[in-house]
Amino acid sequence: MSDLLQRLCRRLDYQFKNPALLTQALTHRSFGAQNNERLEFLGDGLINFVIGAELYDKQIRAEEGALSRLRASLVREETMALIGRELELGEVLHLGESELKSGGYRRDSILADALEAVIGAVFLDTGFDAARKVTLHVYAAFLSNLPDHETLKDAKTRLQEVLQAQSRALPVYEVLSESGPPHKREFVVRCSLSDAVETTQSAGPSRRIAQQRAAAMMLEKLSENAHA
Numbered sequence: 001m002s003d004l005l006q007r008l009c010r011r012l013d014y015q016f017k018n019p020a021l022l023t024q025a026l027t028h029r030s031f032g033a034q035n036n037e038r039l040e041f042l043g044d045g046l047i048n049f050v051i052g053a054e055l056y057d058k059q060i061r062a063e064e065g066a067l068s069r070l071r072a073s074l075v076r077e078e079t080m081a082l083i084g085r086e087l088e089l090g091e092v093l094h095l096g097e098s099e100l101k102s103g104g105y106r107r108d109s110i111l112a113d114a115l116e117a118v119i120g121a122v123f124l125d126t127g128f129d130a131a132r133k134v135t136l137h138v139y140a141a142f143l144s145n146l147p148d149h150e151t152l153k154d155a156k157t158r159l160q161e162v163l164q165a166q167s168r169a170l171p172v173y174e175v176l177s178e179s180g181p182p183h184k185r186e187f188v189v190r191c192s193l194s195d196a197v198e199t200t201q202s203a204g205p206s207r208r209i210a211q212q213r214a215a216a217m218m219l220e221k222l223s224e225n226a227h228a
Contacts (some may be wrong), residue, residue, distance in 0.1 A: 011087050026094055043120030055074075
């Protein structure tokens with residue numbers, strides 16, 4: 001095993017009995033047929049379960065919705081990519097020529113997939129207990145500094161809760177326009193309240209994102225009005 005892989009194993013706090021599993025976990029599909037896609041599938045399920053179980057044990061007062069939001073924040077692509085960078089997975093990935101030229105070793109999706117594949121490889125190498133231990137080890141910093149689950153609610157949910165608490169009607173979202181080529185669409189959405197003149201308008205690459213941005217703007221307006 002190379003020095004780089006040995007360093008990765010030290011960061012994982014795990015030594016592979018079958019190093020070929022680690023090599024496969026670090027092989028992107030652009031490199032060849034023996035790649036990490038199946039290991040990624042396996043690791044995805046393992047990480048979701050291990051993180052969910054850990055949150056269940058530690059967040060004993062949290063309800064299902066709060067637990068789901070916390071888990072989603074931990075298993076999302078951005079978080080896993082951060083862990084991948086801390087482990088320096090980009091330095092040991094096997095990528096095809098096109099991915100190397102386009103900087104694939106820095107891409108969030110590739111780093112997140114590689115992390116999942118590594119956890120899947122640990123499971124096949126030694127079993128569930130080892131996969132759980134490695135997952136908790138690489139997630140230790142995030143698990144020890146969990147965000148307030150209320151801050152993880154999306155803007156549409158928070159806006160709905162604010163209006164319901166005031167016994168007001170729910171907001172209405174209207175798509176004002178849709179433009180751009182299929183691979184680069186832009187949606188313009190308006191958020192309005194039936195019992196007020198306030199409206200907000202925002203754009204995004206999907207209806208959902210545009211709605212979320214318009215809802216966030218409406219929350220800001222309501223907050224400004226409340227403190228006026």
